[in-house]
Amino acid sequence: MKALLDRARSFKRRVDFESDEYRKLVVGQFPDALFITCSDSRVIPALITGARPGEIFELRNAGNIVPPHDGHTAASGEAATIEYALEVLGVQDVVVCGHSHCGAMGAITHGADLSGLPRVDAWLDHARPGLQPVLSGARTDDPALREVVQLNVRNQLDVLGGYPAVVRLTGEKRLRLHGWYYEIGTGAVHELDEDGRFRVHGS
Template sequence: MQALLDRARSLRQRVDFESAEYRKLAEGQSPEALFITCSDSRVIPAFIMQARPGEIFELRNAGNIVPPPAGRGASGEAATLEYALRVLDVQDVIVCGHSHCGAMGALRAGTDLSDLPGVGAWLELARPGLAPLLSPDAANGHGGGAEGPLLREVVQRNVVHQLSVLRQYPVVRERVEAGRLRLHGWYYEVDTGRLGELGADGLFSEHLS
């Protein structure tokens, strides 16, 4: 922790906050994309996209899950999405899943989360879109360990499912239909840096370099 604190305290020595770039940030933000991804510490949106401050708006939680829009009261995800689209006028939304995902791994393995009731309840939001891959027959058919083919399929299917949930939000649906918003699905490998992109055919591309 001390190393992190030291780097934070030395930020002003490493960055010229008097530059035009940083002075402009004080006037407001105009990010190009909303990046929805997992809270996993190995997944860093700005690192993946080589983004500068002010270029991407981030929404992070366990499993990059987008809760359904209706009947759930206040939601940080819904508020972030609403602000990004209606206030910041973001025109691209990316949902990015990743390899070695603990959240999707827990669902895949049927992990007992009784000691983590909040986590368990949250991950249940993703289950409906993953049901075909979470059955015992599906697991037996794919084999492999926690990082085998099935986990990759679960993570990628979750990205597809969360994109479908996003389309249930009126603000998203309206803007997509009007050609003012584009939705993207990505799959990131934390150990290689490779990136797969969801195509119009509903399949992920081979990993892009």
């Protein structure tokens, strides 16, 4: 923690806040994309994308899960963030990014006992039903975490597609949805193609 504190204390000395790049941040934020990914500390959206301050709006939670849209009755940080990004910030792209070595998807894949983590268990219930096609076909000695993570990305894109604002904006060609799979060990980013397969760009 001391190292983090020291870097925070020296931040204003390490950054040129008089530069145009930082001065414009005071005026407001105008991000290009909403980036939905896992809370895992090894997944750093700005590092992966090379984004500068103000370029991406982030939504992070265990398993990069998008809870279903439920009218006006279900308030959540996820729904509020999506609504704000689309209706106020006017982002033109949304990325749902899963990753290798995902603890949340690993818990589902291996049927981990989460009785001591009841809120985590309840949260993952959003994702479990849609993952059964992969889990039911997996061998017990090879639970195929990669396939589970990638299916989860597809599923969350489908859920996102049920949000009224997403339906409207994609219909008007003002919003694009993207699925990514990030490999922690290699840094490779696999993009979901129109044919439903994840490929490293250019391969």
